[in-house]
Amino acid sequence: MDIDLALRKEQLVPLTAASTPEAKRDFERWDHSNHMSLIIMRHNVPKAFKGTKSEEITQAKGFLDKIEKHFAKKR
Secondary structure, eight states, X not given: OOTTHHHHSOOOOOOOTTOOHHHHHHHHHHXXXXXXXXXXXXXXXXXXXXXXTGGGOOSHHHHHHHHHHHHSOOO
């Protein structure tokens, strides 16, 4: 199912008319993984920790980075 694919790999280059079928398949797999990861994280992370701008984040890694910064120690 590769639901963590978007967390393990960087976002792939956007598709073009010249993209190969393999590139299209890989991009679609990454995009689906990213979408599902965001849905799961947004559903399971309490709103108090998300912040008000979390809906603007479009990548699962970015969402995790924002949560990490929220909990980082202030020195």
